[in-house]
Amino acid sequence: MGPTGDGGGDGAGLVVIIVLAAAAVVSLLVAFGYYCYIRNKVSKHLNKLKRNNEALEKARSAVEEEEEVGPTVVTERGVQVFGFKQLHSATGGFAKANVVGNGSFGSVYRGVLPEGRKVAVKLMDRAGKQGDEEFKMEVELLTRLRCPHLLGLVGYCSDNGHRLLVYEYMANGGLQEHLYPDGGSCGGVSKLDWETRMRIALEAAKGLEYLHEHVNPPVIHRDFKSSNILLDRNFHAKVSDFGLAKLGSDKAGGHVSTRVLGTQGYVAPEYALTGHLTTKSDVYSYGVVLLELLAGRVPVDMKRPSGEGVLVSWALPRLTDRDKVLQIMDPSLEGQYSMKDVVQVAAIAAMCVQPEADYRPLMADVVQSLIPLVKSKSTSKTGSASSFHAAKSPSTSECGKTGL
Secondary structure, three states: OHHHHHHHHHHHHHHHHHHHHHHHHHHHHHHHHHHHHHHHHHHHHHHHHHHHHHHHHHHHHHHHHHHHHOOOEEOOOOOEEOOHHHHHHHOOOOOHHHEEEEEOOEEEEEEEOOOOOEEEEEEEOOOOHHHHHHHHHHHHHHOOOOOOOEOOEEEEEEEOOEEEEEEEOOOOOEHHHHHOOOOOOOOOOOOOOHHHHHHHHHHHHHHHHHHHHOEEOOEEOOOOOHHHEEEOOOOOEEEOOOOOOEEOOOOOOOOEEOOOOOOOOOOOHHHHHHOEEOHHHHHHHHHHHHHHHHHOOOOEOOOOOOOOOEHHHHHHHHHOOOOOHHHHOOHHHOOOOOHHHHHHHHHHHHHHOOOOHHHOOOHHHHHHHHHHHHHOOOOOOOOOHHHHOOOOOHHHHHOOOEEO
16 A cells, blocks of 8 residues: 555656646746747837838938929929028028018018029018918919019928018119118219119009009009119119008909008008008009109108108199209209100109099009100110110010909
8 A cells, every 4th residue: 555655646746747847838938939029029110110210311311402402392383482491591591791672571682592593582570460461462472473574483481480482683672772872861862864764664664554454353562662663683673572462453443441551651642541442552652653763852751841851742733833843853864854754754743643543544554655755765775775665565465464
C-alpha cells in the first residue's frame, strides 16, 4: 500500500509541474505576441507621422517655391492672386523708401514682381469694416471693368488678415503733386503745360464717361479728385481708387441714398445735404478738377485772401465773364493758350459745378466738347496731340459696354 501511494503522489506533482510549465510558456507566448503587436502598431504610427511630416514639408516647400517664383493661381477674370510673403518681398518689406502715395484706407508702395514687372501695391489698413468694404468693392469692380482710362488691377492678396491690391505702375504719380509741387498753398510753380493739362482733362473725362454711360448699372466714383488721377511716364491719365465707388440707379434720373463720403471741396452740394448720389455728383467733382487744371489752385485753401478760400465759389462768377475769366488762370500757363480755348474750357467747368445737379452736363457731352481742343494741337510734343489726332469717344471703340 505504501509504495503505491507514494507513486501516486509523485505522478500528481509531475502533472502540476507540467501544467505550470505549460502555463508559463503560454504566458510567454502571449506576452511576446502582445509585444510584437504593440511594436508593430507603434511602428505603423511612427511611419504615419513620418509620412505626414514629409507631406507637410513638401507642402511648405511648394508654398515657399510659389511665393518665390510668382503667383500660380489666376481667377476666372484673369486677375492674379498673390501671397503676402511675395508682395512683402516685392516691396522691399514695405520699405518707407518705396512709399509712392496714400489712398483711402491704405498706403501705396512701389514694387517689382519676380519677372521684373513694376507694380503699385496698396497695403490696406487691417482694422475697420469700411476697409473691408473698400477692398471688396475695388476687387469686384476692377476685375470687371475694362477701359484704358481706368487704372488696371494686376491682382490682390487676402492672406491671414492681410489685404493688398496690386495695380499697374504709373511712373509720374498723381496729378495733384504735379499741380502743386510745394503743397498747393499759395506757392509752387507747376511744370504742366496747357496741352498736357487738356489731354489729362480729356482722358479723365473718358474714364468717368465709361463708368457712367457704358456700365450697367452705372458706377459712381464718389471720390473723384486730382490725387486720384494717376499719370504714366508720358503723362497719360487714368482714374484710380474705386474703394468708395457705388453702383448707381439704373432708372433715368434716379438716385441712391447713402451716407456722405468723399473729400472736402469735391463733394457735390446736393449729395452733401441729402445723401442722394447720382452720376451728376461725379460731374461736379470733375468740374472742380477742371478748375484746378485752369487755376492751379486747391479746392479749399483758407490761407487765401477773403473770398478766395473756396475755389468753386471764387471762380464760378468769373468763368462765364470773358473779361474776368483770365483772372482765374494759373500764371504759369501765360502765353500757352488762346482766348478761344480758355473760354470754351471755362464754360465746360462752369456747367459742371452748377449748384443744381440737373443743370450739369453728362460726361459724354464733356468728352465731346474737349476732343476738338486736344485734336487741334497737331504740332504738340510727344505723348500729347499725337495720341489724340484721331481721338474717339469711348462710345466708339476705346471702352466697351460692361454689365455688373
